[in-house]
Amino acid sequence: MKHPPIIGTLESALYASDLNAAAEFWTDVMGFQEIARVPGRHVFFRCGAQVLLIFDPDATREPPRRDARLPVPPHGTKGAGHFCIAVDAGKIQEWRDYLQSRGITIEADFTWPQGGRSIYFRDPAGNSIEIADPKIWG
Structure with missing residues (x-):
């Protein structure tokens, strides 16, 4: 099947x-x-x-409580997670400049061998946030 x-x-x-x-x-x-x-x-x-x-x-x-309207199973994690946001390739430098102007440290700026560029930084919780050209996945 x-x-x-x-x-x-x-x-x-x-x-x-x-x-x-x-x-x-x-x-x-x-x-x-x-x-x-x-x-x-x-x-x-x-x-x-x-x-x-x-x-x-x-x-x-x-x-969830037995009387909860939304019986979503428990979940959670320890340590930093990761989230990637897709943007047009021509906007990555604009994002980099903007984030730095807000005092946010860019941890990595990488052009992938298969094409596309990513920048990485942290949110206040320490999660790794990536802004990337969708071409990084072909």
């Missing part, structure tokens, strides 16, 4: 203990639109056709 078809990625998750700092970074610095928030648990953002979910790892490791 063959697997059913998929459309693509709908959402990606990162974890941050300080959701207010995360919200400030993703809205003020990155320009994402906040679309949902539950204080102490999560904050969600629109990212193109996708959604970026930021969870407090301590809150989401707990199983």
